[in-house]
Amino acid sequence: MTEALHAVSTAQRPLRVRIAPSPTGDPHVGTAYIALFNYVFARKQGGTFILRIEDTDQERYTAGSEAAIFEALRWLGLRWDEGPDVGGPCGPYRQSERLAIYKEHVELLLARGGAYRCFCTRERLEKLHAEQTASKSSHLGYDGHCRDLSVADQTALLVAETPFVVRLRVPRDGVTRFVDHLRPEPIEFENRLVDDQVLQKSDGFPTYHLANVVDDHLMGITHVIRGEEWITSTPKHVLLYQAFGWEPPAWHHLGLLRNADKTKLSKRKNPVSIFHYRELGYMPETLLNFMANLGFSMGADVERFTVEQMIEAFEWSKVSVGGPVFDPAKLEAFNGADIRAMSIDALYDRLQERVLAPARIKALLAQAQERVHRLDDFIPYLSFFFGGSLDYAPVLDKIKAPAGKSNAEAAQLLDDYAQEIERDNQARSFTAPALEAFSRDFCQRHAVKPKELFMLLRLGVSGRTASPALFDTMALCGKDRCRTRLRDLSGLLRQRG
Template sequence: MADSTSGVRVRFAPSPTGKLHIGGARTAIYNWAFARATGGTFVLRIEDTDPERSTEENTQIILRALRWLGLDWDEGPEVGGDFGPYKQTERFDTYKAALEQLKERGAVYPCFCTKETLDAKREAAEKTEGGYSGYDRTCRSLSAEEAQARIDAGEPHVWRLKVPENHGPIEFDDAVYGHMSFPADVMDDMILVRTDGTPTYNFAVVCDDANMHITHVIRGDDHLSNTPRQILIYEALGLEAPTFAHLSMILGADGKKLSKRHGATSVEEYAARGYLPDTMVNFLALLGWSLDGETTIISRDVLCEKFGLDRITKKDAVFDETKLDWMNGQYIKTMQAGEWVKLSTPWLAQARAAGMAAAEGAVVVDAAEAELFALSDDEQAAAVAETAADIEARPAFYEALYPLLAERETSLSDAAEKLPYMFWGKNVVLDAKSVKKVLQKEGARADEALRACREVLANAEAWECDPMQEACRALCEPMGIKPKLMFQPLRVAVCGNMVSPPLFESIELLNREDVLARIDATLAVAF
């Protein structure tokens, strides 16, 4: 096998048939981290030979997802390199050259069996006791002269690998699974080149990995059954196989293979839901690998320094979204306010748009009506542009929003749901449940508390969080009202809901006139 300590070259080779899913993203992260930890080279190769499903649009989606994750590639699309091109559809000359080598070595033969013939043989074999055991090598016994004559006559044919007779077990040492052995006598003479001249997956992969000098193939264990077939191709070409490392599956919380029924499955979806790139890299890295069995928060720098194949487990990993939320919250807590504003701009734009759309004065809505209205793509783009300009005009205000959510936020998207009240101006959208439970609760004296707090805020000398909070708290004893019953009506009147980000910290960021107007509007409609 390839030397595991020098000149490490790894590759991530997605097929552009859709979005970059979580399993593929983890594979990319492992390859990238291993290259960085060993001082090696991370190659990105696009396997786009499926003409019906591979599209340039999907390629760009994958590249965007990798860039969002922060996985920079050393060779590949948009970067170049000494072993390109890096799209399979641009490498057909290399597959043709490899086939010629195999012909010269007598390692392949043309097969003229039609699909109908093969289907009939399969159907008949499946009715026998032994069942179907692969292609019966009908054309392997054809003389070179007959085979060439049929080729010259234009008869359609494929090229099959001539698996050596009496080949011993196909063995290799997998970096994750350990020593692996597969009986060669169950390997049929696989097709390497189809009738239209295009290579099959296993042939193209071996050619590409060999020509790109890949030393380690790190991929999902769904490819484990391909490995003995690929080793046979390496042997036929007279090449040394790379070191293989197969990764266990990622399962949902129900123990079944992660799929759409478990929710979001693509990197793009998690980005749209407000997860941070650093969170996703950290979280996915731990789905099958660990630093020391205990450490959970692992920076990119540490990952790129300490990652190794020896700590990858054979056990299937479970995608725990509760843990992902927790981890995202931990990363949010340690961000700089300016970085949070920059990354949160799409959701701040939604909050701002929702806030500015609030009806004049005070309006009471139920939970369903209060849900954030959906913006069309054009509206969202316009809202983001307007919000970006507003951020540039008053960065201190937006940075001051960060502490309101930092301790409680598990996703950047929380800003869209929790911050519209910061953009209501003099208006307020009151949650009907909060109005009933807080403002209209019998015996709570909510109207008295709200009027008393209004008086304090109207006359506050310093429009600052702590003095205003203490002045309102000082009302409790002489009025005989508990602090909770004093503050909750004010929270509803200012923030619209009995559950909101910190109250007085929010008030400090709002204009005095707006806060007083909201209180007045609430008093007018709720009592």
């Protein structure tokens, strides 16, 4: 029996925790949620809070996302003690700068027999998966075909420069058991159901599992606090720690943020970008207070508290893992209460800081100057640049699907547009020229006339048939406001059937 039950001798080491986001898009509220609990625990215990960037997934990497992570966490006030931008004794703190470290540890595992080279082609693996699916196999995973290749066979394949990955050699029998300190009973997985996980890809890059374990060990992480979606990966991590002969950290898996219908929080049903809430006028301390309530109880029905008060009262016994629901209506109520509690001077300062920032106001005035006749006209003309959702009633008769497309297809077109902005490196800069180039390319790829799509975009973003130049309008409204409104217009089209 393989076990990782330990009496947390990690308590004898200086407490060190980390968050390790991937720079693959706008910073997610789930990242902020995990960061909050790591930050609070570190501050409560006088420990170290580390930010590490997991950027080895080159296919999903998007330029600018790392800087966005820094910006979002700083806006929330969650400052880290070590990280890529502040340094520290355990750097580098970007995984892409640690490739030599991972290769060294892969060689160590191969020498110890804890891992093996797999030369199977993609075609063989796809066929294997199809066969397992068709037979309704109890285990969908690698069948160990290369697990026991002879030294001679391996040497011949290497001499022939046959591509290979490196896999973890999981024990064929027994169980892997570990303690999650937020759950009452040890968690147990049968080893026969644990896949021989790929640790190093054929391009030499590590997978998440290898890099995560190596980095956590070398950075002295004593407690891993992350989302419960990683519970099924923890046996692989436990086995990796054992293969290296290292002591694992203490595990804490927080509940997964959910929509009102209990499904996983996703941008298809709720805005999930931290910047969405910042740009639409939510205050950082309110957002943190709201997220703290999702998994932590102060007791005595106390819901309103600061991060400092949470640190003072923090105990793991007060943390719940029961599917916390991210309710935008409750967040808005919190924010409204905090606005009403502010002095007029403080409220004025907040408005100047975000909503009425001089640089933004000057940019808006430049769009309106040629289109208004009285000073009083500026406010109504520019009104759609502020706030979130719009009233589409005045333009309902103008909202039409592109020629040859149903309302449902037009709705999907808007959904695709909003999602692809997130993935397109150029469009993510959200400048007028980048948006125009992206939008024209989008029209080509989706076989829709620019004139028809652009009218839908204009109606969705401004609620008007006439406004300043479309892409200038979108850039000044901002990505999160645009995406919210395009989602609203998509919903309206779907309702029409």
